[in-house]
Amino acid sequence: MAEIAFRHVTKRYGRTLAVDDASFTVADNEFFCFFGPPLSGKSTILRLILGLEKPDVGEVLIDGRVVNAVSPAARNIAMVFQNLALFPHMTAAGNIRFPLVERGVPELQIRARMADAAEKLHITHILHKFPGQLSGGERQRVAIARALVRDPAAYLMDDPISALDARLREETRVELKRIQREAGRTLIYVTHDQEEAMSVADRMAILEHGAIRQIGTPSQIYDHPATAYVARFLGSPMMNILTATRQGYSVSAAGAAIQLAAPDLTGIASLGLRPEDLRVSPWAGGTGSPATVIEVEPLGGHTVVTLEAGGTRLRAMLRGQPDIRVSAQVALTCDPARVHYFGDSGETLRPSHQGGSE
Amino acid sequence: MSAIRLENLVKRFGAFTALKTMDLAVDDGEFMALLGPSGCGKSTTMNMIAGMERPSEGRILFGDRDMAGVAMGQRGVGFVFQNYAIFTHMSVRQNLSYGLRMGGRPKAEVAQRTGAIADLLQLGDLLDRPAAGLSVNILQRVAIGRSAVMEPAIFLLDEPLSNVDAAFRAVMRTELKQLQRQFRQTMVYVTHDQLEAMTMADRIAVMDHGVLQQVGRPLEIYNDPANLFVARFIGSPGMNLLAGLPLETAAGPVVDLGAIGHSPVLAPAQAAAARRARGAVVYGFRPEQVATVPPGHGMAMPVSFVERIGARTILHLGHGAQGAKAVFENDVGLSPGSMAHLAPIPAAIRLFDAETGVALRGT
Numbered sequence: 114m115a116e117i118a119f120r121h122v123t124k125r126y127g128r129t130l131a132v133d134d135a136s137f138t139v140a141d142n143e144f145f146c147f148f149g150p151p152l153s154g155k156s157t158i159l160r161l162i163l164g165l166e167k168p169d170v171g172e173v174l175i176d177g178r179v180v181n182a183v184s185p186a187a188r189n190i191a192m193v194f195q196n197l198a199l200f201p202h203m204t205a206a207g208n209i210r211f212p213l214v215e216r217g218v219p220e221l222q223i224r225a226r227m228a229d230a231a232e233k234l235h236i237t238h239i240l241h242k243f244p245g246q247l248s249g250g251e252r253q254r255v256a257i258a259r260a261l262v263r264d265p266a267a268y269l270m271d272d273p274i275s276a277l278d279a280r281l282r283e284e285t286r287v288e289l290k291r292i293q294r295e296a297g298r299t300l301i302y303v304t305h306d307q308e309e310a311m312s313v314a315d316r317m318a319i320l321e322h323g324a325i326r327q328i329g330t331p332s333q334i335y336d337h338p339a340t341a342y343v344a345r346f347l348g349s350p351m352m353n354i355l356t357a358t359r360q361g362y363s364v365s366a367a368g369a370a371i372q373l374a375a376p377d378l379t380g381i382a383s384l385g386l387r388p389e390d391l392r393v394s395p396w397a398g399g400t401g402s403p404a405t406v407i408e409v410e411p412l413g414g415h416t417v418v419t420l421e422a423g424g425t426r427l428r429a430m431l432r433g434q435p436d437i438r439v440s441a442q443v444a445l446t447c448d449p450a451r452v453h454y455f456g457d458s459g460e461t462l463r464p465s466h467q468g469g470s471e
Numbered sequence: 472m473s474a475i476r477l478e479n480l481v482k483r484f485g486a487f488t489a490l491k492t493m494d495l496a497v498d499d500g501e502f503m504a505l506l507g508p509s510g511c512g513k514s515t516t517m518n519m520i521a522g523m524e525r526p527s528e529g530r531i532l533f534g535d536r537d538m539a540g541v542a543m544g545q546r547g548v549g550f551v552f553q554n555y556a557i558f559t560h561m562s563v564r565q566n567l568s569y570g571l572r573m574g575g576r577p578k579a580e581v582a583q584r585t586g587a588i589a590d591l592l593q594l595g596d597l598l599d600r601p602a603a604g605l606s607v608n609i610l611q612r613v614a615i616g617r618s619a620v621m622e623p624a625i626f627l628l629d630e631p632l633s634n635v636d637a638a639f640r641a642v643m644r645t646e647l648k649q650l651q652r653q654f655r656q657t658m659v660y661v662t663h664d665q666l667e668a669m670t671m672a673d674r675i676a677v678m679d680h681g682v683l684q685q686v687g688r689p690l691e692i693y694n695d696p697a698n699l700f701v702a703r704f705i706g707s708p709g710m711n712l713l714a715g716l717p718l719e720t721a722a723g724p725v726v727d728l729g730a731i732g733h734s735p736v737l738a739p740a741q742a743a744a745a746r747r748a749r750g751a752v753v754y755g756f757r758p759e760q761v762a763t764v765p766p767g768h769g770m771a772m773p774v775s776f777v778e779r780i781g782a783r784t785i786l787h788l789g790h791g792a793q794g795a796k797a798v799f800e801n802d803v804g805l806s807p808g809s810m811a812h813l814a815p816i817p818a819a820i821r822l823f824d825a826e827t828g829v830a831l832r833g834t
Binding site for chain 2: 150151278279280283287290291305306307308311312331332335347348349350351387389407408410411412413414415417419432433434
């Protein structure tokens with residue numbers, strides 16, 4: 114059982130603002146993900162939760178209790194680091210049981226918990242092996258099992274699967290999610306991989322320069338980003354954001370190549386188009402924005418096309434394997450309902466009648 | 472002139488054979504990716520092309536010229552490695568122009584070519600910055616520029632993007648492709664990332680355990696993998712591969728998939744492939760090439776997990792050897808525990824011999 118919260122936490126290292134007035138509440142049993150570029154404050158937030166750092170301002174709470182002065186050991190939170198830190202001279206079993214032996218847990222209980230964790234992680238058959246004999250994925254599971262047997266109130270994981278290759282990451286992230294559900298514990302997770310974050314998180318927080326820019330479910334954030342920064346940060350290829358100007362009843366972008374009926378918004382500075390919301394067809398004059406194909410990247414299931422329209426580059430993601438050639442002239446269209454609009458400082462503009470819930 | 476031909480190339484390290492009899496022809500001006508997991512022999516192959524390793528057997532030809540005994544420095548190839556080797560005490564400009572200056576090119580030419588490559592790689596604003604303080608991303612760009620500025624006829628790149636971050640990697644993929652389009656070098660690009668190979672290469676040579684598995688254009692390899700290894704390795708997620716037995720039914724030829732039931736009736740080409748099978752087959756289809764159908768009209772598979780990634784939904788279905796994935800561009804309204812009724816697109820089904828793993832083709 115652990116609900117973990119920050120109330121207006123700020124942390125500086127010298128003159129660097131690592132965490133800037135962050136407030137959030139991670140619910141009990143939630144899989145919560147912090148996502149942001151390098152140095153955006155992700156790892157500092159984990160260190161503050163663990164108790165390895167103290168906030169300069171604000172409060173860290175566990176289950177409603179302020180723990181600013183509570184030692185890391187007394188917080189009962191288990192951490193899985195990016196570099197796995199398994200003991201090379203111990204078998205997988207020795208590594209997993211180590212934290213329990215240290216705590217003087219009775220042998221029978223150690224065996225039961227280890228068997229349980231090993232089964233959940235499908236590593237029973239490799240318990241007798243040494244880390245050097247294991248693959249990267251197996252070592253990762255052993256490290257997670259070691260955190261699991263401690264039966265902590267919450268787990269923190271700092272980019273735990275970044276060292277694995279792409280195929281193994283796809284499998285392991287699903288396993289992690291399953292393990293978290295079965296273990297029924299709060300899991301706070303840091304990653305730099307947006308696909309991984311969206312896959313595993315119940316909710317996530319997007320960080321920029323130590324400040325939380327948005328908190329929500331992955332779908333909420335993807336579909337309704339609070340700012341242009343957040344919008345670009347989730348999604349691959351990233352959202353196309355184009356400078357836009359309003360002229361009477363229309364909004365134009367990309368050197369007037371893109372013209373849209375103006376929405377009921379004031380202060381439009383730019384517009385955002387998700388690559389998967391763009392459609393491309395052979396240029397026949399008339400409908401759509403004229404564009405030139407710069408690059409075609411076939412991925413099998415879909416195709417990413419880089420286009421130039423009115424001197425601006427943008428990317429479209431098309432389904433399947435369309436026959437599109439470099440330097441072809443095409444017509445670019447999109448569903449007006451799928452266009453995002455941003456103001457001067459990058460804030461998402463919403464029609465006034467929708468209310469401002471963010 | 473700068474075509475590359477590998478003939479019966481073998482490389483052994485003591486008792487270990489890193490590369491087993493490889494034949495490969497890279498055309499002049501072609502972008503060839505050597506793709507495979509670690510230990511597949513791709514870097515060994517590259518090192519032999521570069522002249523860093525000597526073949527145990529076989530020949531390497533540049534055009535018609537046998538490279539045996541030609542030293543690395545005399546081969547006229549440019550390289551970029553995973554770990555960029557940048558002179559940190561020099562500026563970006565000095566790094567980029569290093570090779571040209573060492574080669575004694577006239578000052579005006581050095582300035583002109585350095586400027587052109589800097590513009591192409593978006594390093595124009597950083598030319599006078601010391602290399603020491605630059606990010607990993609930018610340093611790798613400088614490393615690419617420093618080799619490219621020499622305009623080598625053959626350009627070898629070994630995992631050049633594996634240390635840069637994901638967003639930057641997408642940008643660099645496009646830049647590398649455009650660099651190659653502009654200079655028309657023969658490019659050999661080593662990677663373990665199928666996405667990089669698919670998006671940049673004219674052709675891909677897929678390797679595993681020192682053996683060349685398949686050579687072809689990216690979509691050829693994606694659509695018609697030669698064997699189970701290639702089918703699994705290409706695509707994200709990889710191809711679904713279900714164990715089955717060909718079966719003639721009143722409705723037509725199908726594949727019996729055990730607990731999942733029968734596959735939909737096979738299209739003529741797939742039926743012809745199934746008839747060539749000597750026993751058990753592997754029934755393959757891409758996660759993207761699946762449609763939902765009414766109950767009773769396709770394969771019934773329990774949904775074990777649902778990933779929603781932006782606009783994409785990945786359904787995890789069944790488990791173990793009878794597990795599969797399906798990717799949809801919208802939310803199909805299925806949740807874990809429910810039953811999915813799915814049918815692969817008939818023309819997209821691929822069959823493999825269960826014993827040898829080799830693709831069964833209809834013709």
